[in-house]
Amino acid sequence: MRYIEQQTVVKRMNGRLIANAIFKYIFLAATLLALLALVILLYRIVSQGAGNLSIDFLTNFASRFPDQAGIKAALVGSLWLMMVVAPTSIILGVGSAIYLEEYAKQNRITSFIRMNISNLAGVPSVVFGLLGLTIFVRAMALGNSILAAGFTMSLLILPVIIVAAQEAIRAVPGELRDASYGMGATKWQTIVNIILPAAIPGILTGSILALSRAIGETAPLIVIGVPVIIQFLPEGVMDTFTALPMQIYDWSSRPQQEFQAVAAAGIIVLMAVLLSMNSIAVIIRNKFDKRY
């Protein structure tokens, strides 16, 4: 007697094929549902906010009247914030990555640092806000200044930059290192002249994506007490300021319907900033892909 009857197999085949087809479309539909959510979200925001976009909107300060409200202080404030966050987080992130990839010995301290970085990445942003409030705003008496907010945001995105920079450094072929050491170069010469130049596209891409996360973060700013109604532009890093997501949050939480349209216009500005940052990251990634 045969264990497998070809006839039965053929008979059952139909059902299996139908199940396969049905599930394929279920999976596809689920995927499309996620994409649809993005489409609706973007459509809603554009249709709500586009009417409020104007030059005035970009050049006016915040106002009690929806039709006069502008985003100038928040836009400039966010740029100031980035001027603190970008150098701080990139220097700390790339420095840590170089240490971990090139210098760290395989010992307990190193694996502790690694584990710590991955845990830090999972801490909610609002908790970073509490850290910033205690250490930067109060203990170091920086108040709700650009510097205090910038340091808080830098620590928040630090794990992301470290991991991106580590990957970029790891992707530099070992043969290049060998070639440099083989010429009698020291470790630091090799890092500065060979490894970092080769890793810079990856580091930049990762850093820009991390910075775009920082520019959209709201919760830590609220916790450290960044104000909303600001009628002047900051002149230095010790000045108080407001930022795009703060302004959007304030408008969204107002009861008047008109302010929702203003909030949507603010979101368009924020998304435009994010989109341009992401495009730069993608361009860098594509330009330098596959060089070896």
Add this chain to the structure above:
Amino acid sequence: MRPSVQEMIAQSRGKRNKKVIEKIIPIILFLIASVSVLTSIGIVLTLIFETITFFTRVPFFDFITGTTWLPFSNNEAQFGIWPLIIGTLKITVIAIIVAVPIGISAAIYLSEYASENVRRVIKPVLEVLAGVPTIVYGFFALTFVTPVLQAVFPEIKIFNAISPGIVVGIMIIPMIASLSEDAMSSVPKSIREGALAMGSTKFEVAWKITIPAALSGIVASIVLAISRAIGETMIVSLAAGSTPRFDGDFTGSIQTMTAYIVQVSKGDAGYGTTIYYSIYAVGFTLFLFTMAMNILASYVSKRFREEY
């Protein structure tokens, strides 16, 4: 005739302080790398110290067993954490109900069915979805999802748990999808081909081969997504309301741990008041919840990792 290169090298060697640089640089870099450790220590110490101060004013036992959260009451302030935990859990449950089926379906579709071209379109879109700031999701929940839900179910209030729950779910879909897809794609092609060669359909391969083999990665992605949902702040601050409650109602205003911290930070609870310290106690509780989830995720993915 110029001197030989080796002679020039020998000359310049005397002038330069390579050795000192090579000694100092690793120390500087180590100090930089320790910033991340100091950050963690800073977070933990900050939370512990301020929480201890809080517990000198509010009994620890009342905090962890209390079912009434009434911080702003002038004469009868009560700090029982459970209403905030319940609020957080309501959001998390809805988010997971939304995100797990969609996220994992998308992962299966991408890793088992989609052609390279389709993947090249869908993956960047998922990345965009992951990059949308949470404040934007919050606005979307408040101004679109809630009104739509109200049109269908009139009993839903303007602030409720369902709308922000759904939107938090949308927010964590990319996380589940991409981490699960990573886990599924790392199942070796040869195993899949073995099954296909015996006449399995793609669905059978996915269901009987890929998913079981990638299960630890899939579970870890869900646990990490739960951690994100617990810590999500802006969506719930905008759309869930600020009513701490200890019940099973999803249709009315609630409050999560994160939203409470925001509510206090926005207001003018002065430095040194019990309310001020309460945000650290709540933040500490939140921190413990997310940390537990993160540790669980890394335990699952390490402990149950398949070896190929």
Add this chain to the structure above:
Amino acid sequence: MTTIITNKSASGTEADQTGKKAVYETKQLNLWYGSNHALKNIDLEIMENEVTAIIGPSGCGKSTFIKTLNRMVELVPSVKTSGEILYRGRNIFDNDYGVEELRTRVGMVFQKPNPFPKSIYDNVAYGPRIHGIKKKKILDEIVEKSLRGAAIWEEVKDRLNENAYSISGGQQQRICIARALAIEPDVILMDEPTSALDPISTLKVEELVQELKKDYSIIIVTHNMQQAARISDKTAFFLNGEVIEFDYTDTIFSNPSDKRTEDYISGRFG
């Protein structure tokens, strides 16, 4: 540094009958990767201005040996060595002997062409620059001389500012040789330099090696016995981390004294 230059000009102690001096002497050299004993009691004497070929089946330790000569092998964690390697009479494992100094005297060419993702000019100028030579005029001179020395000047002289990855693999390998020549080393170590190249490029590199031996001492690892026979003066046969036989190449290939050498070169294994 100066002592080494004097050593070179002074009459060496180890001169063979042709009046040549030894560049390298290894004495009871042993090497372990963790618990794996990769080199066993190696005693070799390598003469200047000769091409010394190292042959043997894969895994016999020939690559490990050549990387030990400039201490590149120490980049692998958990490497342990014992014994001595005398370079121009001085033990390279001495504590006060900097690896950078050693590698400045001993150039290396690798298996796969590994130019830096920089211009051809910057590749060749890399060595002189990191060792403190900054003057543009001198660098120009060194770059041209090195590229001529590697017989590739004519092919690339009009595209010195192009990325080194824009040229063919064979040309890349000669750029890497030029890069090694730029610091005018004493010895050039070549680790299977033609294994990734096509036959025509291989031929060019082989001719180049013949040319270079006038000015440099060359130690070349090869898995290709014909190549060893074509270009080397002396050949060492490695097996399982030991030197089975070391002699003039003619002798090794025509009249080997060890049965295992004979089996290997007649293609019975490996």
